[in-house]
Amino acid sequence: MSDFDKQEPVDVRRPGAGEVMLECRDLSRVYSEGPQDLVVLDKLEMSVKAGERVAVVGSSGSGKTTLLNLLGGLDLPSGGEVRVADTALHELGDAEIGKFRNRHIGFVYQFHHLLAEFSAVENVALPLIVRGQSKKDAEQQAMKLLARVGMEPRAEHKPGELSGGERQRVAIARALVTDPSLMLMDEPTGNLDQNTAASILELMDELAASARCAFVIVTHDPGLAAHQDRVLRLDGGRLHAE
Ligand SMILES: Nc1ncnc2c1ncn2[C@@H]1O[C@H](COP(=O)(O)OP(=O)(O)OP(=O)(O)O)[C@@H](O)[C@H]1O
Numbered sequence: 001m002s003d004f005d006k007q008e009p010v011d012v013r014r015p016g017a018g019e020v021m022l023e024c025r026d027l028s029r030v031y032s033e034g035p036q037d038l039v040v041l042d043k044l045e046m047s048v049k050a051g052e053r054v055a056v057v058g059s060s061g062s063g064k065t066t067l068l069n070l071l072g073g074l075d076l077p078s079g080g081e082v083r084v085a086d087t088a089l090h091e092l093g094d095a096e097i098g099k100f101r102n103r104h105i106g107f108v109y110q111f112h113h114l115l116a117e118f119s120a121v122e123n124v125a126l127p128l129i130v131r132g133q134s135k136k137d138a139e140q141q142a143m144k145l146l147a148r149v150g151m152e153p154r155a156e157h158k159p160g161e162l163s164g165g166e167r168q169r170v171a172i173a174r175a176l177v178t179d180p181s182l183m184l185m186d187e188p189t190g191n192l193d194q195n196t197a198a199s200i201l202e203l204m205d206e207l208a209a210s211a212r213c214a215f216v217i218v219t220h221d222p223g224l225a226a227h228q229d230r231v232l233r234l235d236g237g238r239l240h241a242e
Pocket residue numbers: 031032033034038040058059060061062063064065066067
């Protein structure tokens with residue numbers, strides 16, 4: 001058992017399909033570093049159900065990245081709360097938040113941050129190894145996920161030997177391997193050509209149909225946004241239905 005697994009467990013009852021998976025109440029984030037306070041999120045409310053896909057759009061500087069960081073427990077709110085699977089993230093300690101993130105939150109970013117020196121299967125297996133699973137078991141599970149995203153034949157290749165779309169598929173497999181409660185995606189098709197982006201979109205449809213998680217997808221791409229169950233626009237520190 002790794003030290004990671006010896007920490008206090010973060011026990012949560014996982015909401016089922018149709019139940020609220022992500023909830024923000026009165027969520028505020030104020031940056032106070034500059035000469036004047038900058039209120040980026042202002043008592044924002046948000047609720048996403050298990051199995052639901054929500055796109056968040058908004059102009060540059062409207063606070064999308066700030067919101068994603070709060071939803072993923074990478075930053076703390078100035079006020080209000082984020083609840084994932086009915087757990088208030090700000091109430092978790094430093095050790096617990098890391099563990100909670102590993103268990104419950106999957107991240108996919110435009111620049112996928114795959115580790116260059118590891119193969120695709122090793123990259124996907126890593127979150128399970130961190131969790132204390134044996135390398136063999138973790139890689140077996142990783143292979144299943146790679147097969148789901150159509151990347152099994154390329155499993156032994158390193159990121160530098162894969163195309164942009166293939167790397168993004170690996171990143172999606174890595175985010176899904178822990179069976180997260182919440183998938184956070186930041187421009188998941190941002191640096192891909194149209195055909196590759198379309199194939200990632202198709203893949204997301206398949207995954208959403210079977211996944212038990214809530215999806216929050218930040219994008220500037222109107223096509224990707226329109227493809228989700230709901231589109232919310234971040235403006236003036238709050239979310240508005242499109
Ligand atoms: N750590 C920080 N300290 C102070 N101000 C910040 C900090 N991070 C972001 N900001 C400011 O907060 C506002 C929102 O930034 P954020 O990155 O969340 O916007 P965004 O909607 O993701 O923008 P983009 O679409 O351009 O990526 C911006 O005005 C930005 O300058």
